[in-house]
Amino acid sequence: MSQPTTQPDAEETPAPKGPSRRAVLGVSAGVVGAAAIAGAGGFAAGRATASTLDLKSYAFRGEHQSGIVTAQQDRLHFAAFDLTTSSRDDVIALLKAWTEAAERLMAGGELGSGAVGGSYVAPPDDTGEALGLPASGLTITFGFGPGLFEKDGVDRFGLASRRPEQLIDLPHFGGDILDPTFVGGDLCIQACADDPQVAVHAIRNLSRIAFGTAAIRWTQLGFGRTSSTTTTQTTPRNLMGFKDGTRNLRAEETSEIDRFVWADAGDGQAWMATGSYLVARRIRIRAEIWDRTSLSEQEASIGRTKGSGAPLSGGNEFTEPDFSREGGDGEPLIPTDSHVTLAHPDTNNGQRMLRRGYNFTDGADSLGRLDAGLFFLAYVRDPRTQFVPVQNQLSKSDALTLEYLQTTGSALFAVPGGIGAGEYVGQALFS
Numbered sequence: 001m002s003q004p005t006t007q008p009d010a011e012e013t014p015a016p017k018g019p020s021r022r023a024v025l026g027v028s029a030g031v032v033g034a035a036a037i038a039g040a041g042g043f044a045a046g047r048a049t050a051s052t053l054d055l056k057s058y059a060f061r062g063e064h065q066s067g068i069v070t071a072q073q074d075r076l077h078f079a080a081f082d083l084t085t086s087s088r089d090d091v092i093a094l095l096k097a098w099t100e101a102a103e104r105l106m107a108g109g110e111l112g113s114g115a116v117g118g119s120y121v122a123p124p125d126d127t128g129e130a131l132g133l134p135a136s137g138l139t140i141t142f143g144f145g146p147g148l149f150e151k152d153g154v155d156r157f158g159l160a161s162r163r164p165e166q167l168i169d170l171p172h173f174g175g176d177i178l179d180p181t182f183v184g185g186d187l188c189i190q191a192c193a194d195d196p197q198v199a200v201h202a203i204r205n206l207s208r209i210a211f212g213t214a215a216i217r218w219t220q221l222g223f224g225r226t227s228s229t230t231t232t233q234t235t236p237r238n239l240m241g242f243k244d245g246t247r248n249l250r251a252e253e254t255s256e257i258d259r260f261v262w263a264d265a266g267d268g269q270a271w272m273a274t275g276s277y278l279v280a281r282r283i284r285i286r287a288e289i290w291d292r293t294s295l296s297e298q299e300a301s302i303g304r305t306k307g308s309g310a311p312l313s314g315g316n317e318f319t320e321p322d323f324s325r326e327g328g329d330g331e332p333l334i335p336t337d338s339h340v341t342l343a344h345p346d347t348n349n350g351q352r353m354l355r356r357g358y359n360f361t362d363g364a365d366s367l368g369r370l371d372a373g374l375f376f377l378a379y380v381r382d383p384r385t386q387f388v389p390v391q392n393q394l395s396k397s398d399a400l401t402l403e404y405l406q407t408t409g410s411a412l413f414a415v416p417g418g419i420g421a422g423e424y425v426g427q428a429l430f431s
Contacts, residue, residue, distance in 0.1 A: 002336055020108050030402030057135035060103040062418040064220030064262065065425075067139030068354065068379050072229040073192040076358045077199040078224030078280065078375070079207065080185025080411060081214040083148065086159040091148075093388035093431055094213045097423040098142065098189075103211055105202050108135035111209075129201050130197050138194035142425045143278050143413030147186035154156060162196055164269040164279055166382050167414045174395035175407055182282045182409025185217045190278070190377070192356075196223070206358060208223075218409070220282060222358025222375045229356060235317065239285055239359050240304050241402075243309035246317055247344075249354040260352045260386065261379050263417075271428035274417030279387045281376040282360075288369055290404045293414070301400045311340060339400040342393050351386045353378040372404070383412060 058066045083091065101111055112125025143180040143344075149163035150156070164347065189206055193199040200221075206218050226238045227245030231252050238244040249256055290298070295306060301319065304311055311321035313333045321340055324332050334341055345352055356379065361372035380386040394401045416426050 004226050010260075011387065014016055020110075028283060029171060033127075050422030055134045056106055056137050058139055060106045060140070060418060062101075064418045065141050065275070065415060067108070067141035067190055068261070068356070068415070069229055069257060070139050070192075071137075071233060071251070072140070072225045073137050073194045073199075074223065074225055075193055075199050076375070076377075077191045077196075077203045078222065078377075079189050079191075079193070079203045079219045080145070080280075080341060081187040081189070081207075082216045082217045083156070083186045083214050085213045086156055088430070090213045092424075093212055094210055095142075095426050095430075096424040097142040097209050097417070098206055101200075101206060102140040102142075102425075105205070106135060106140055106257060108133075108137050108138075111205055127201065127204055129199050129204075133195055133198055135246055135419060136193045136198040137190065138193040138198050138202060141192075141278075141413045141415060143190070144426065144429070145185045145187060145189040145411065145413050147184065149284040151186070159429065162269060164263075164267070164277075164414055166263070166267065166272075166384060167412065168384060169414070170279075170383070170410055170412050171388065173391050173407065175401055175405065176395075176410065177406055177408060178410055179408045180202075182218050182220070182411075184411050185413070188278070188280070188411070188413045190215040194215065196221070207236055209245055219351065220360060220375050220409070220429075222360050224359040226357040226359060227252075229354065238374055239287070239361075240290060240298070240302075240305065242306055243317060244357075244374075245355050246304075246309055249352055256352065257354065260381055261354050264382055272416060272430075275384050276354075276379040276381065276415045278413045278415050279378045279380065279383060280409070280411045280413070282373070282405045283376050284371065284373040284408050286404050286406060287372060293404075299333050301338060301403065303334045312338075329333075335399070337397055337399045339394070339398050342389060342398045347391065348390050351390060352389075353380050353386055381414070 029359065058070060060066060104111060110126040115124045115126040115128030115131055118124055146163065146167055146169060148159060150160045169285070171247050189203060191199040191202040203219065228235055229248065229251055231250050235243045235246050249260060251257065261276050262278070263272040263275045299305055299312060309317035311319060311334060313322035313325040315349065321334055321344065323332060323334055323341060323346070327333050341347060356377040358375045358377070359372070360375045361370065363371055365371050378387060386410045416429060419427060420424060
């Protein structure tokens with residue numbers, strides 16, 4: 001592993017050029033935090049206590065889009081959009097407007113004249129629910145789905161020839177019981193923050209800007225990151241109660257990130273240079289079955305202990321699994337059909353991914369079963385050689401996947417590279 005370095009998109013930024021949310025209230029960030037903690041109650045107090053202590057902001061412009069190798073925040077609001085226009089100019093105008101808005105939002109600013117600074121007889125430019133809240137580490141990441149390039153055999157925007165070979169239509173995997181509600185999209189926005197209201201505010205206002213050009217197709221709220229994207233973060237637990245993402249790629253592994261995450265101009269489409277590909281999968285846990293499963297069976301399905309997260313072959317959480325080590329019965333201590341075995345790079349031609357998933361819960365279904373699980377997000381350089389073969393193997397043989405998981409949503413997006421001053425997201429594609 002290479003030595004830790006500061007990532008370009010992880011640099012804290014100066015105060016926004018426009019009116020900041022805190023400036024509107026005429027108080028300092030520290031005072032805002034104190035007031036929110038002292039004056040709010042219940043849910044609001046809990047949320048504000050966490051958010052107002054986190055004043056950092058990230059740069060929107062840079063070599064790569066933010067929200068990929070950025071230290072993973074605790075909350076997510078993800079949205080997929082359908083384009084409702086047939087005009088290429090409309091799409092470009094939307095991307096320009098989104099670019100300007102995203103830069104303001106990530107800096108902790110308001111949109112346009114703000115929530116209370118505009119005309120008294122017109123709707124405010126900003127919805128206002130983030131007034132008084134800091135940037136909260138907000139990152140906004142944009143992606144392009146296959147439908148932007150071609151839909152139902154129609155090249156709607158003259159982009160069909162520029163569709164990357166890597167932007168495939170994901171195949172149907174064993175265990176997929178997809179709900180059309182959570183499939184596909186022409187565009188996507190991933191908003192991550194340390195305050196859920198800041199992330200929701202971002203998606204809400206960006207979708208307002210899209211009115212008449214694009215409409216939300218589906219969304220997913222997420223909480224509790226299920227992976228770590230830097231070495232400074234501890235390993236979180238998923239809703240199965242296990243540590244998740246112990247062996248995830250970290251931002252500090254720059255050579256591995258270059259190899260497995262960032263697209264290169266030589267990969268086929270030069271406009272995708274410094275970009276990546278985002279796999280989104282909504283994976284529901286069969287919680288009622290899992291919660292009645294013995295601890296030994298749970299650990300055998302995962303291949304790690306539930307307490308420390310160490311592999312069943314011994315050691316601590318970060319000890320490399322020894323798949324050859326046998327128990328007294330002559331069987332491998334880590335079962336050959338465990339998740340750790342089948343997802344490990346050693347059994348997948350060395351392939352790795354940068355995971356950036358979140359827990360989710362959407363209440364209960366009509367039978368009273370918990371609708372909760374993992375919203376799997378992963379960035380890869382080529383889904384054909386990284387995600388697809390790994391998922392095929394898991395779908396066929398992984399005890400965890402076969403017994404306890406059900407995928408209900410699926411999508412793939414091309415995430416273009418970062419932009420410089422005066423540019424808009426995706427400009428290289430439309431040039």
